[in-house]
Amino acid sequence: MSAHPSTPRAVVLASGSAGNVLLLEAGTTRLLVDAGLSAEAIERSLADAGADLGGVSAILLTHEHDDHARGAGPLSRRFDIPVHANAATIAAGADAFAGAALRTVETGRPFEIGPFVITAFPVSHDAAEPVGLTLEVARHRITVATDLGSIDESLDPTLAETDLVILESNYDLRLLNVSGYPWFLKNRIVGPRGHLSNDDAARALARTAAGRARTVCLVHLSEVNNLAPLARDTALDAIAGAGGAAGRVLAVPPNGRTPPIVLG
Ligand SMILES: [Zn+2]
Numbered sequence: 001m002s003a004h005p006s007t008p009r010a011v012v013l014a015s016g017s018a019g020n021v022l023l024l025e026a027g028t029t030r031l032l033v034d035a036g037l038s039a040e041a042i043e044r045s046l047a048d049a050g051a052d053l054g055g056v057s058a059i060l061l062t063h064e065h066d067d068h069a070r071g072a073g074p075l076s077r078r079f080d081i082p083v084h085a086n087a088a089t090i091a092a093g094a095d096a097f098a099g100a101a102l103r104t105v106e107t108g109r110p111f112e113i114g115p116f117v118i119t120a121f122p123v124s125h126d127a128a129e130p131v132g133l134t135l136e137v138a139r140h141r142i143t144v145a146t147d148l149g150s151i152d153e154s155l156d157p158t159l160a161e162t163d164l165v166i167l168e169s170n171y172d173l174r175l176l177n178v179s180g181y182p183w184f185l186k187n188r189i190v191g192p193r194g195h196l197s198n199d200d201a202a203r204a205l206a207r208t209a210a211g212r213a214r215t216v217c218l219v220h221l222s223e224v225n226n227l228a229p230l231a232r233d234t235a236l237d238a239i240a241g242a243g244g245a246a247g248r249v250l251a252v253p254p255n256g257r258t259p260p261i262v263l264g
């Protein structure tokens with residue numbers, strides 16, 4: 001990286017139902033938001049991003065589902081990395097987290113790790129106590145909202161003042177309707193505690209587009225029920241239609257990753 005070493009940067013290392021890992025760095029502090037791959041796969045993808053596990057300060061979990069939490073226990077046990085999650089998430093993943101260095105955090109109560117001030121907010125999803133995260137660092141704000149069945153206006157003020165939005169854009173409703181998914185799975189996905197559609201994500205981005213120019217990273221795209229260009233264009237059209245500030249919109253394909261996104 002040619003940017004100043006203390007300039008915060010983000011890399012989506014993995015995205016989708018096969019596993020989700022987001023790397024955030026500022027100065028010497030390195031955070032993983034979710035650890036939904038095997039420990040070995042996370043180690044490999046960190047190496048590809050020029051980082052190593054020894055330097056990981058903490059793992060933050062949004063919820064206990066395997067595609068977000070799979071590697072947390074093994075990494076914590078092996079490298080003594082603290083895992084921050086709320087009590088309900090820790091209880092729901094108790095077996096997988098046995099022997100891990102667990103730190104209980106409260107939804108809505110800010111906490112600090114290095115230069116990051118982190119606040120979890122509730123989201124609607126079929127897990128014990130699923131959350132999104134807002135991370136403030138060096139005058140920048142990053143908001144992470146993935147796995148959520150719906151998104152209402154309560155998050156708008158936060159999204160409008162966010163420099164890097166990492167938002168689920170799971171499925172295109174037309175593709176989901178014609179896909180071979182069984183009906184119960186389709187119902188789960190579109191339900192209020194399932195996943196966010198391209199249209200829902202785009203609407204939230206459009207509602208909050210009058211704020212600062214943002215980088216938007218669309219994540220957790222379905223391999224079957226979505227296409228990265230479709231997710232991206234749906235968001236771009238909605239933002240432009242709302243007269244939004246020019247920014248960047250990246251759609252991360254399933255099993256894909258982003259280049260480093262430098263803030264500031
Ligand atoms: Zn997920």
Ligand SMILES: [Zn+2]
Binds near residue numbers: 063065127
């Ligand atoms: Zn989930």
